[in-house]
Amino acid sequence: MQLSITLPPRPAASEFGTLLRTWRRRRRLSQLSLSGEANVSSRHLSFLESGHAAPSREMVLRLAECLGVPPDARNAWLVAAGFAPLYTRTPLEAAQLAPVREALTRMMHANSPAPALLLDTHWNVIDANRTGTLLLGGDWHPGVSLIDRLVDHPALRAPILNWPDVAAVMMSRLRSEYLKDRNDPRLDALADRLYEHAADPLSLDPTEAILTLRYQSPVGELSLFTTIAELSSAQDLTLRELRLEIFFPADAESKARLEQLAGPQD
CATH class of the missing domain: 3.30.450.20 (PAS domain)
Structure with a gap:
């Protein structure tokens, strides 16, 4: 008798994971290099990019800082990870x-x-x-x-x-x-x-x-x-x-x- 084992589906990359991977590649950094700069394990970084793990708000901002992500894009990172934007946009005439x-x-x-x-x-x-x-x-x-x-x-x-x-x-x-x-x-x-x-x-x-x-x-x-x-x-x-x-x-x-x-x- 042959047993059939069904593995759970691999999670799709989250919107945050896609943004993280895109910016990391734009900065020409490996996961290992970025993990060292951000003081996080390369395994956890890989999980964040693949959607296996969700980041904390602190982690989102730490990774954005290490990658030199500008404030407007940091807002997009926070929203993608389920958090409120950090930076405001005030009308110039205010x-x-x-x-x-x-x-x-x-x-x-x-x-x-x-x-x-x-x-x-x-x-x-x-x-x-x-x-x-x-x-x-x-x-x-x-x-x-x-x-x-x-x-x-x-x-x-x-x-x-x-x-x-x-x-x-x-x-x-x-x-x-x-x-x-x-x-x-x-x-x-x-x-x-x-x-x-x-x-x-x-x-x-x-x-x-x-x-x-x-x-x-x-x-x-x-x-x-x-x-x-x-x-x-x-x-x-x-x-x-x-x-x-x-x-x-x-x-x-x-x-x-x-x-x-x-x-x-x-």
Whole structure:
């Protein structure tokens, strides 16, 4: 007589397990390496990925910290594991964010006549100073996509005399942001929009200390280099995604022309 033994079905990988495995592979870590960093057994880590075990809230956050998972994705990890999100997303116009808004506004105007743009993570323009508005073509509204606007309106990008090089740098930044932290398909899509406009990134002169934006303004050519400021200590997701981009003059002529464009300061 032959006995038949039926084994219990293998559990399907949980949503949390899938996220954990995806991020671990993205960081190019083995289960053994990650288990050492997180001070957890490789067997338990394997069970978490396969769905054989459920993580505690502390374990979710510990693994996310070891893998450098950004706060918005950590919220997704917590929800997938059955816990409430940790990080909030407060509307920028909320009263509790007023001091931050005021500080960013001061920074934009304090650096005038250098153009300044306040952007979110998808390069939507939230605010701009007087000369920053010039780079946007003068007619814009909060929330407009800087990249969509440049791609869709040839007249807006026409004054950018080295547009292919600038597009290449912007595309590389978007690819880097997509791969590094967020894995956000919108960032990848924006980079794709720039692809046909961009020069080959390998064709850029590596001996140049910094790539300048060459812009044909109504009063003459401007040579500008860009800096980006972030609120690195922010815990709120809205604040973490803000980028203040300031375009400083690269020479005395550009500085004088920016002052002429800015006009009398208030």
